[in-house]
Amino acid sequence: MNKILQEAFNQSTYQLTGHGSRNVQVLKDAFDNVDGQLDSDLYGEGKVIENFQDKMAAFLGKEKAVFFPSGTMAQQIALRIWCDEKGLPKVAYHPLSHLEIHEEDGLKELHNIKTILIADETRAIELKDVVSMEESVACLLLELPQREIGGQLPSYETLEDISKYCRKKGIRLHLDGARLLEVLPFYEKTATEVCQLFDSVYLSFYKGIGGIAGAILAGEDKFIAKSKVWKRRYGGDLISLYPYIISADYYFNQKSHKMPLYYENAKELADFYNSCHSVYTLPEVPVSNMFHVHFPYSKEEIEPGLTEVMRKTGVGFINHLRATGESSCYFEVSVGDRYEKVPKDEVKRAFQKLDEWMLNKFPS
Structure with a gap:
């Protein structure tokens, strides 16, 4: 720099x-009106975390949600679950996906999952890219928007077509929705309407809304139950996550609208x-x-x-x-x-x- x-x-x-500025004031503002006697969460349990998870599940239109300290952790776990479900350790995503270029091959090294790169790296994934895949995959990941190419997006009609195709072929569809909130005005859709096209969804709390850190992973009850086990295996169940959760809730309320x-x-x-x-x-x-x-x-x-x-x-x-x-x-x-x-x-x-x-x- x-x-x-x-x-x-x-x-x-x-x-x-x-x-x-991302300084300590960001955290101080979030805690300004918080009752000091509020009990913290404890290893993934407690009202402070459970209430927020329920709130996010409802917002995204999913049965359940779980809070993770990082999106990297959440997404690798989501893809591992879908691969295990199908007994096929292969996933597909864009060549410039965060998992491919920013995570030191975590998905491959930790889970032995093979990645299939689809679409030209200068544009967003289209239906033709999915249909023309030569290898079978357990899951397809779509990033909305595609950050590394300026935040480009497929049309909503394309999302619907890809979703229908994946369900017909038994391919799980995961949403890298780190910036999901930011694309809703363009699509003129609610978060629930977009997320209904996907089997699992990840949402970040520090990117668009400016929180401290943390992410939500949402999906069906059985999927989230499995993700909680993997979260423990990853060391993601810190004794307390409330600084991240309270700030995530505060800035979500402040900025999502x-x-x-x-x-x-x-x-x-x-x-x-x-x-x-x-x-x-x-x-x-x-x-x-x-x-x-x-x-x-x-x-x-x-x-x-x-x-x-x-x-x-x-x-x-x-x-x-x-x-x-x-x-x-x-x-x-x-x-x-x-x-x-x-x-x-x-x-x-x-x-x-x-x-x-x-x-x-x-x-x-």
């Missing part, structure tokens, strides 16, 4: 992304980026509150410009850039509470300055 870029972002008056606002603001912000010379977003029109901003120039060429504009305008675009090649780079945008607090005149002025810098630096 470029320290100068990070410093310019941190010192800016306004930031365009996220909810705010604001996803339509974040979505509309993301589309507005993407328009600003796309109005700048040699800058484009993926997708061009966001389908959630996240998208990627791309430059057809190297990271080393772009960083000075972003740093200069942030320092001159006091508007923070981002704190890091990622190279995609020798002459290309991008950064990820996730719109939250911060964007709404930035005066529109300041936003427009910052993008005018960015456009001017790009034109001067790269006139052709």
